[in-house]
Amino acid sequence: MTAVAVESAVAEAISQIPDPEVPVISIADLGILRSVEVDEPARCVVVTITPTYSGCPAMEAIASRISFEARALGYAADVRTQLSPAWTTDWMTDEGKAALERFGIAPPGPAPAGESRGPVALTLSRHVVACPRCGSTDTTEIAHFGSTACKALRRCNACLEPFDEFKAI
Structure with missing residues (x-):
């Protein structure tokens, strides 16, 4: 599998994770998933997410689910929180x-x-x-x-x- 295909498969799996507070919408459709990068030699996925607001209680659950999905695909996860720019509903x-x-x-x-x-x-x-x-x-x-x-x-x-x-x- 090529590096592009691996990154695409990992990004697809992570993008489908549902928001724990509103499970009818994925973290990608909610607009909080900012980026997914695969470091193939290190077998690590670097995922950047932005909270809907400061102190959002769902962020820990989302990071945990991202780590779970990455492990299921054979990768470690490095989940990073990006606060700026602040999330807006326009990103949905x-x-x-x-x-x-x-x-x-x-x-x-x-x-x-x-x-x-x-x-x-x-x-x-x-x-x-x-x-x-x-x-x-x-x-x-x-x-x-x-x-x-x-x-x-x-x-x-x-x-x-x-x-x-x-x-x-």
Whole structure:
């Protein structure tokens, strides 16, 4: 197997690891997987990940799962955390956002500032979030923090179903 084929196979296996807090989306589709490099002579995989926010409790579980997958392929893992640039929901793939919506979680819109640096301007416009079940935009935020810090709890006023919204960061 060529070095390129090995790196591709390892990257594919690691990219499919599900996020432990939102298991319907992979770490690649979530946008936290920054790079996968294989050092074939050392039989080591160097994986760089970026947390969704500082102190994200899932990072340890993700690093552990990356190490497990690398060992299953016959490699040691060197998992590195990269904090800059800070993660933004703009890094999520369209496939990841669609997976969230199919699961009943409203996907995020564009990040407030278009990127994750600097102050975020305040606006007076209403934050519109469509219900992932019925599509109505008549929704109300129940709690700013849902089951995880990156989600808010909302209720649809049309179908009356509660749902999570993945907050744009």
